[in-house]
Amino acid sequence: MTIETAPLKTSSKYHHGNLRQSLLLAAKELIAEHGIEALSLRKLADKVGVSRTAAYHYFVDKNDLLCALAANGFKRWQTSLDQLSCNQLPDRDKFEQYVLAYIAFATNNPEEYELMFGRCIWKQSQCTVELQEISHTTFQHQVEMIDQWQSIGLINGDSSLRTAQVIWGTLHGIAKLFIDGVYNDVTRVEEIVISALPMFLAAKD
């Protein structure tokens, strides 16, 4: 199974080199393919070609590894947000883009999304400081976007924080109903979320 039983000259790696990175990558693949709950440290170690407990030198826990994966997810989503906030579309379209981007991110990477916003990490409230910070930053960023749209008069609501929470709740809820399989026709998710847009947008005159 493992290639390096007979040490070859090119790379007789007892030392793997960049095990931490490899573990994260392999874990991401395994999770994307078979779901979070199907990930075991032993299968992961097998896939990377390393022994069962090797991961414990880079992650204190299975939970710690999952937190690192989630943090990576937040970084990806953050760059999507940055990209979106610096384009030149009119505000209304920008808002629509934001909503669609959120749903696209969630449905295209359902397991990563579940890791970022699901109970697996947050319920046990044992999340890494790294994850704590990046997730907080991202949320803050989103609140600011909503805040600006609200000051423009594009979207409704009294408190911008409350509005942001409600909008987030709606997107999160719709996404999760599909991700978790309560709804099973994923092709309909865009329709639903678009039909939700008028609720947020202020009545145009």
Next chain:
Amino acid sequence: MTIETAPLKTSSKYHHGNLRQSLLLAAKELIAEHGIEALSLRKLADKVGVSRTAAYHYFVDKNDLLCALAANGFKRWQTSLDQLSCNQLPDRDKFEQYVLAYIAFATNNPEEYELMFGRCIWKQSQCTVELQEISHTTFQHQVEMIDQWQSIGLINGDSSLRTAQVIWGTLHGIAKLFIDGVYNDVTRVEEIVISALPMFLAAKD
């Protein structure tokens, strides 16, 4: 540990009597106290005072038991719905009651709610026919309520199905953000959901 090692005259129960019911009750308690993922068939058997594999005579699976629990949850929620739909309040208040009842049900029984609407059961798409039916019935019931409110002109939207899905998505999303621990101040959930109400309600003239 077990009382019935020495068979007493009162009840030398090798046969438990109503094991299925007892298992469901104990499982519900264990889950409510320690969460779904902490439930093991062996701890459950211990709590009921029976051997590890006894449950397999009443449930084909652990999944089957969880489905039965979820089905019970739907029955409870269904009766709440019935109770609500036959009261005499004005429609606007009735809608508000519905929204608050939904959130209350979710936050007061978070683990049961997770069982009913969470990935644990629906993702693997191995749900019992009983659960399939009762959940479908319940959802249908809710769509009808929304449908009526929409025909009255109380709430917005074009398609009543889409509107129901969006409203459900919003409630579900807000509830899940709290249940899963993404938000941790549960006392704020009512505020948020109330601030979401104007989005659904048609502008009053």
Next chain:
DNA sequence: CAATCAATCTTGACACTGTCAAAATACAAG
């Protein structure tokens, strides 16, 4: 009352999981 039978429950076993402690290996610095 005794024998038989089906329902009910238990025991044994297996593969799988996360994780700890101790050993083995490789590489770098002296």
Next chain:
DNA sequence: CTTGTATTTTGACAGTGTCAAGATTGATTG
């Protein structure tokens, strides 16, 4: 070459779901 440190492995343990086979019971016959 030796020593030390970073890295990886092996051994072990408790816990999990679940299958197959055996044990126990209450009911149903003759």
